[in-house]
Amino acid sequence: MTTLQTKPRPSATVGSNSAVSDGMVIAWRNLKRLPRIPEQLMWGTIQPIMFVLLFAYVFGGAIPIGGDNDPAAYREFLMAGIFAQTMAFAVASSSVGLADDMQKGLIDRFRSLPIARSAVIVGRVVGDLVFNMFIMVVMVACALLVGWRWHNGVLSGLAGFGLLMLFAFAMLWIGALIGLSVGSVEVANSVGLIWLFPVTFLSTAFVPMNAQPDWIKTVAEWNPFSAVVGACRELFGNPNPFATDGFAAQHPVLLALIYIVAIIAVFAPLAVRKYKHAAGS
Numbered sequence: 001m002t003t004l005q006t007k008p009r010p011s012a013t014v015g016s017n018s019a020v021s022d023g024m025v026i027a028w029r030n031l032k033r034l035p036r037i038p039e040q041l042m043w044g045t046i047q048p049i050m051f052v053l054l055f056a057y058v059f060g061g062a063i064p065i066g067g068d069n070d071p072a073a074y075r076e077f078l079m080a081g082i083f084a085q086t087m088a089f090a091v092a093s094s095s096v097g098l099a100d101d102m103q104k105g106l107i108d109r110f111r112s113l114p115i116a117r118s119a120v121i122v123g124r125v126v127g128d129l130v131f132n133m134f135i136m137v138v139m140v141a142c143a144l145l146v147g148w149r150w151h152n153g154v155l156s157g158l159a160g161f162g163l164l165m166l167f168a169f170a171m172l173w174i175g176a177l178i179g180l181s182v183g184s185v186e187v188a189n190s191v192g193l194i195w196l197f198p199v200t201f202l203s204t205a206f207v208p209m210n211a212q213p214d215w216i217k218t219v220a221e222w223n224p225f226s227a228v229v230g231a232c233r234e235l236f237g238n239p240n241p242f243a244t245d246g247f248a249a250q251h252p253v254l255l256a257l258i259y260i261v262a263i264i265a266v267f268a269p270l271a272v273r274k275y276k277h278a279a280g281s
Helices: 016-032 038-059 071-088 090-104 106-111 117-145 153-181 185-194 196-201 214-222 224-236 252-278
Strands: none
Touching (some): 038 071, 071 090, 071 153, 071 196, 090 117, 117 252, 185 196, 196 224, 224 252
């Protein structure tokens, strides 16, 4: 009599070193797809360049910075906001990417592999972060062409870009949770971006605080997006005319780091938990 033996399902219990290495493999898989999707590279770079040109040359002469109407001053004021906005829009890449994987059944395939359950989502976030580093390089080149400069030295400038990457990393976890929570790529694309527009525009990114109504000033002052923008302006040595005597304006770097750590601490565990639930583990 023959006894049928069922192949055991791969265990999801792996060490932290394996989880990291598995996540890097998934990240490499996601990055290898980019050259095969030139449209993603094209639109990922064209959109932020359009924002730079539109705000710098269409609105630059209409928004006074520091009491004068010099368009060059507005461009220096503007770029930290554009950098932060572009990193915030990283939400869409992780939300759409994970929703696409869910819709195509890739999650079920990953489920059958002997890898850490968190590796899939970590790989997606890390891969998207590397992609956004490339976008940032393009953005900096465009900013230099329109006259933006940083003035506080190399280390301070690198700290500013590092803060932007941390902000992108935090936003990618929000996008991951959204992508795992919706039913389709179309919904993920809409939900991933629609709430970002009031967050980015009800801030000090594009208009100085003293030019805003009183009720918006309070929202803008404590907006996490404003904290990141203000921190970048301080680190880059760019105009920061909205500064007040409040804690948010006087300590933007510290407040930005607090917000970033809080976002990661909340949304990373939620996203991993949501993925484990979606993967049936």
